[in-house]
Amino acid sequence: MKQENFKMIATTFKGLERVLKREVLELGGQKPRELIRAVEFYGDKGFMYKANMKLATAIRILKPIAHLRNIKSVAALYNKVYDVPWEKFFHSRKRIYFHVSGELDTIPNTRFISQKVKDAVVDRFRDRYGNRPDVDKDKPEIIINLHLFRNQISISLDSSGNPLFKRGYREETGFAPLNEVLAAGLIRLARWNGDTHLIDPMTGSGTIPIEGALLAANIPPNIYRDEFAFMHWHGFDKDLYNLIRKSLLDRIKEPTDLIEIIGYDNNPAMIEKALKNAKNAGVEDFVRLEVKDFFDTRKIPGPVTLLFNPPYDKRLPVKNREEFYRKIVRHLNENFRWSNAWLLTPEPLQKYFAKKPIASYKLINGKIPVFFAGYELA
Ligand SMILES: C[S@@+](CC[C@H](N)C(=O)[O-])C[C@H]1O[C@@H](n2cnc3c(N)ncnc32)[C@H](O)[C@@H]1O
Numbered sequence: 165m166k167q168e169n170f171k172m173i174a175t176t177f178k179g180l181e182r183v184l185k186r187e188v189l190e191l192g193g194q195k196p197r198e199l200i201r202a203v204e205f206y207g208d209k210g211f212m213y214k215a216n217m218k219l220a221t222a223i224r225i226l227k228p229i230a231h232l233r234n235i236k237s238v239a240a241l242y243n244k245v246y247d248v249p250w251e252k253f254f255h256s257r258k259r260i261y262f263h264v265s266g267e268l269d270t271i272p273n274t275r276f277i278s279q280k281v282k283d284a285v286v287d288r289f290r291d292r293y294g295n296r297p298d299v300d301k302d303k304p305e306i307i308i309n310l311h312l313f314r315n316q317i318s319i320s321l322d323s324s325g326n327p328l329f330k331r332g333y334r335e336e337t338g339f340a341p342l343n344e345v346l347a348a349g350l351i352r353l354a355r356w357n358g359d360t361h362l363i364d365p366m367t368g369s370g371t372i373p374i375e376g377a378l379l380a381a382n383i384p385p386n387i388y389r390d391e392f393a394f395m396h397w398h399g400f401d402k403d404l405y406n407l408i409r410k411s412l413l414d415r416i417k418e419p420t421d422l423i424e425i426i427g428y429d430n431n432p433a434m435i436e437k438a439l440k441n442a443k444n445a446g447v448e449d450f451v452r453l454e455v456k457d458f459f460d461t462r463k464i465p466g467p468v469t470l471l472f473n474p475p476y477d478k479r480l481p482v483k484n485r486e487e488f489y490r491k492i493v494r495h496l497n498e499n500f501r502w503s504n505a506w507l508l509t510p511e512p513l514q515k516y517f518a519k520k521p522i523a524s525y526k527l528i529n530g531k532i533p534v535f536f537a538g539y540e541l542a
Contacts, residue, residue, distance in 0.1 A: 167208035261304030325393030333445035367427030370438025
């Protein structure tokens with residue numbers, strides 16, 4: 165049966181809009197358009213299932229269902245939200261939760277707005293069916309996303325539920341692990357696509373090599389997840405979902421011995437965690453994770469891409485930090501000639517490399533503004 169296309173919005177981190185747009189296009193999403201920290205596109209129900217399983221740089225995939233304008237009073241807010249045909253989308257017995265972002269010029273108190281929206285949704289169900297959805301922050305089945313702007317509210321259903329960076333492979337987090345979506349984004353910003361060796365010489369919990377292996381083996385990052393919010397919507401098509409999931413599983417590639425994906429760390433406890441995580445992600449045969457000090461690492465034969473985020477201690481005096489970066493760059497220059505080195509750091513490293521980067525991006529890691537740049541080592 166031919167499915168209808170509708171608009172979706174995939175959210176991401178600042179700076180990853182372009183790589184997310186490319187992912188959406190490659191997957192077959194229609195009319196993708198970059199927004200701020202998001203990409204809008206069109207597709208059908210099956211594409212929404214596929215996008216949730218496969219997009220590595222998306223945090224959540226939203227389906228806009230209403231756009232309310234001219235909200236100038238609390239009464240207008242309540243009435244307009246009440247008029248949204250909520251029962252078309254989900255059952256009155258579902259556990260619901262609201263995510264609110266932005267602000268209204270007309271009603272300044274965001275908590276109060278959420279409360280009123282909740283009342284309107286619940287009242288509509290109670291008036292029609294005599295029962296109502298419960299609000300549940302911890303285990304919601306339906307997540308309603310409200311974006312407030314001037315005197316308008318965009319209302320979307322979050323089709324993902326748990327954010328898509330929760331891939332399920334990282335039970336064991338190390339000190340300052342990278343967010344999975346950010347790691348997937350860095351790999352794509354560096355334009356690595358499995359054609360060179362990938363080495364993360366300070367790998368911590370292994371996020372970079374694991375995300376690299378998922379890309380190289382064409383493993384959809386969320387293929388093993390058993391719960392997405394769209395499963396709780398009216399019209400969830402389990403057969404279609406299973407069909408799409410199977411077709412994605414069929415496209416997973418066998419590990420190749422042409423390229424290596426390597427993670428080193430000088431802390432044995434971190435490598436132990438990274439090994440567990442790689443196993444959880446089903447990529448233990450694609451990656452090599454070893455205890456090794458960065459300053460003992462050497463280039464391996466063949467083209468190499470290094471990609472890493474060195475530890476960052478804000479409390480370190482600037483002089484020590486400078487010395488640390490200088491040592492890292494010296495080691496790279498002396499031992500990884502003809503490789504490309506991509507680093508995520510809180511300050512630009514151009515002065516240490518004494519050359520222009522191949523490309524440089526401003527990103528946010530957690531709450532810290534960071535630079536991500538690649539250098540050709542000659
Ligand atoms: C910021 S963390 C990297 C986090 C990692 N990307 C992740 O997702 O978990 C930096 C890592 O560098 C490691 N490290 C610090 N100095 C090192 C060295 N000289 N050689 C190898 N690893 C080192 C630390 O043990 C730590 O795991």
